[in-house]
Amino acid sequence: MTTTTAVPSVVPAGQAPAEATALSDATAYAAAVEQAVQAAAAYYDNGSSALDDDAYDRLVRAIAEYEAAHPDETLPGSPSGKVAGGAVEGDVPHTVPMLSLDNAFSDEEFTTWAASLERRIGRPVASWNVQPKLDGLAIAARYQQGRLTRLITRGDGTAGEDVSHAIGTIEGLPTELTEPATVEVRGEVLMTTAQFEYANEVRTQHGGDPFANPRNAAAGTLRAKDRAYTVPMTFFGYGLLPLPDSGDGLAAELADSAHGDLMDRAVRYGVNTPASTEVPGTVVTTVEDVLARVREIGARRAQLPFGIDGIVIKADLAADQRAAGEGTRAPRWALAFKLPAVEKITKLLDVEWNVGRTGIIAPRAVLEPVDIDGSTVTYATLHNPADITRRGLRLGDHVMVYKAGDIIPRVEAPVAQLRTGDEREITFPAACPQCGSGIDTGEQRWRCERGRNCHLVASVAYAAGRDQLDIEGLGHSRVVQLVDAGLVSALPDLFDRLTRDDLLGLERMGETSTDNLLAALDAAKRQPLSRVLCALGIRGTGRSMSRRIARHFATMDAIRAADAEAMQQVEGIGGEKAPVIVTELAELSDQIDRLAAAGLSMTEPGATPPAPGAGAGAGAGAQVSSDTGPLAGMKVVVTGAMTGPLEKLSRNEMNELVERAGGKASGSVSKNTGLVVAGEGAGSKRTKAETLGIRLATPDEFAELVGEFIR
Numbered sequence: 001m002t003t004t005t006a007v008p009s010v011v012p013a014g015q016a017p018a019e020a021t022a023l024s025d026a027t028a029y030a031a032a033v034e035q036a037v038q039a040a041a042a043y044y045d046n047g048s049s050a051l052d053d054d055a056y057d058r059l060v061r062a063i064a065e066y067e068a069a070h071p072d073e074t075l076p077g078s079p080s081g082k083v084a085g086g087a088v089e090g091d092v093p094h095t096v097p098m099l100s101l102d103n104a105f106s107d108e109e110f111t112t113w114a115a116s117l118e119r120r121i122g123r124p125v126a127s128w129n130v131q132p133k134l135d136g137l138a139i140a141a142r143y144q145q146g147r148l149t150r151l152i153t154r155g156d157g158t159a160g161e162d163v164s165h166a167i168g169t170i171e172g173l174p175t176e177l178t179e180p181a182t183v184e185v186r187g188e189v190l191m192t193t194a195q196f197e198y199a200n201e202v203r204t205q206h207g208g209d210p211f212a213n214p215r216n217a218a219a220g221t222l223r224a225k226d227r228a229y230t231v232p233m234t235f236f237g238y239g240l241l242p243l244p245d246s247g248d249g250l251a252a253e254l255a256d257s258a259h260g261d262l263m264d265r266a267v268r269y270g271v272n273t274p275a276s277t278e279v280p281g282t283v284v285t286t287v288e289d290v291l292a293r294v295r296e297i298g299a300r301r302a303q304l305p306f307g308i309d310g311i312v313i314k315a316d317l318a319a320d321q322r323a324a325g326e327g328t329r330a331p332r333w334a335l336a337f338k339l340p341a342v343e344k345i346t347k348l349l350d351v352e353w354n355v356g357r358t359g360i361i362a363p364r365a366v367l368e369p370v371d372i373d374g375s376t377v378t379y380a381t382l383h384n385p386a387d388i389t390r391r392g393l394r395l396g397d398h399v400m401v402y403k404a405g406d407i408i409p410r411v412e413a414p415v416a417q418l419r420t421g422d423e424r425e426i427t428f429p430a431a432c433p434q435c436g437s438g439i440d441t442g443e444q445r446w447r448c449e450r451g452r453n454c455h456l457v458a459s460v461a462y463a464a465g466r467d468q469l470d471i472e473g474l475g476h477s478r479v480v481q482l483v484d485a486g487l488v489s490a491l492p493d494l495f496d497r498l499t500r501d502d503l504l505g506l507e508r509m510g511e512t513s514t515d516n517l518l519a520a521l522d523a524a525k526r527q528p529l530s531r532v533l534c535a536l537g538i539r540g541t542g543r544s545m546s547r548r549i550a551r552h553f554a555t556m557d558a559i560r561a562a563d564a565e566a567m568q569q570v571e572g573i574g575g576e577k578a579p580v581i582v583t584e585l586a587e588l589s590d591q592i593d594r595l596a597a598a599g600l601s602m603t604e605p606g607a608t609p610p611a612p613g614a615g616a617g618a619g620a621g622a623q624v625s626s627d628t629g630p631l632a633g634m635k636v637v638v639t640g641a642m643t644g645p646l647e648k649l650s651r652n653e654m655n656e657l658v659e660r661a662g663g664k665a666s667g668s669v670s671k672n673t674g675l676v677v678a679g680e681g682a683g684s685k686r687t688k689a690e691t692l693g694i695r696l697a698t699p700d701e702f703a704e705l706v707g708e709f710i711r
Ligand code: IVH
Pocket: 099, 100, 101, 131, 132, 133, 134, 135, 136, 137, 138, 187, 188, 238, 312, 331, 334, 336
């Protein structure tokens, strides 16, 4: 069933999302049907379709529009009105058809659909159940007297494939229910992000190619029999129905239950449902509330530990569902509100190798620009050379690119079906592209042998940045001048080597700018330890990690005295990161000595060093930051624009303020958040805080609360 040949492309990969492209004649229509059937077959077989979801949706819409205008030209193979586009088959009959869902792509389309449903049933829909549309594969799980006996894929909706070999490998789908019920649970099998990463690790260790994305990984894993290894997946239930031998009582009860009650029952049976997630199904009564909930779930999408591709809206009551009835492809009482695609197919034009401030040489994909979720993506990360090799990427390949929320876009996999034979190998650099030195290829991430000295300009400019030593007048071009003139070859040179005359000798440097820069360098000496640490650019530590380390240890001496074990006492530093930090600090020893001798601050105000021999989590520094101050122990999220006394503070400075006042700065709102400071323009984080009932403060209210800690 796997597609190997490319069909004439009616919907070009990578085209901007839009309305369906109109099909001009019967030939174009036939080609579109062929393309859709092939794409659906590949997608449902192993997730490797030559079309991304958005392109597929547009193609199917174009086909439906053509058929509406030319009803007698409809081809029997058309995907319209068929489950899985009519592309898959199965041999285990379903007792009740396993249907698909119709789609809406806008508020208007949903509102129109809701109105037509209400017209059909002749009354308003009593209540709506709004739940995430999980991006995995549909399966039916049959339980006989509480024991899981059979797993069947959706197939063509009438019959599916037996995948019972996967019993016992799917979290949330117990082999035994808490009650001896005979029922069928339907739902979605997927891999969470963590399961996906684990699956790829195990698979590549066994010599396999990595999966492109979690959906693909779940599809491949569910089908695979007799693998030498097992990788876990997760199940989320979204349906519960009787089987022929359920018994009349239970059958009647299930048939009359509202969807929400069925889901509660599934949870009681021990089955996982979206109720266990940050986006549980909710019951609302108006179309406006449905749309509000759609937006709430959409706003949380990027933070969820699993993929969703939309929101499913169902009439909740059994009576409303019965009155609405079912079509051949989809029920009339439910609809999928599709979210913008986060994956698109585009072309890999080139690979650039950039050297970061710590000397890491990172490959970056240059792409044919593609619109994903509202922004144009031209570059995407390629992780590291080994990853490129594992994925078998080639220049000129069509690649699946993923981007959600604010994350850096990444290339997932080549689309093998779209290869023309003209693709070229990606060449890896033989020497550091920045300085020509050798490359240390010992680790997955390649690094210039000169480490942070390689890209001196980048590392010094970073150290001088606003969130580090905040040296005004020392921007990128000034650093280039200093480095080119041989005046700076390491960060401490700024403080113990650079003279007034050196500066005056530079182009565009008069008396005033020189004195200003000297004053700024002097002021930098008063920055707290956390910023000095951050300025050193230790691998694996950014602003917040530097603050945590500085607060925990309180002095540079204590930090330098820490071994890997002691370093792991700092929250967020695990067994992998700790030794890297310790080694980096040792490598930087000379520089740290010179900075200390030059008078830079080596202590963190308000923190005290951990008591000698203090055990896990017992760092006194850590206690100081959470036991005192108006925000003692509170997780605080800052969002939107700051105003009033806080107007000039960068986000990093706000986070520093939160921590000085005893709190813990965090970037995302969860049920553990204590306070959200929401300025003007605050978006999804404020909405989320409101939904979770978390305390909100305006910038002014917050300024009052932490007044004494503002600098
Ligand atoms: S209800 C009769 N609920 O989306 C109702 N489906 O595009 C049929 N899906 O085949 C399904 N999350 O595989 C339903 N919360 C959810 C869902 C969901 C994901 C999948 C399911 C379905 C497909 C339709």
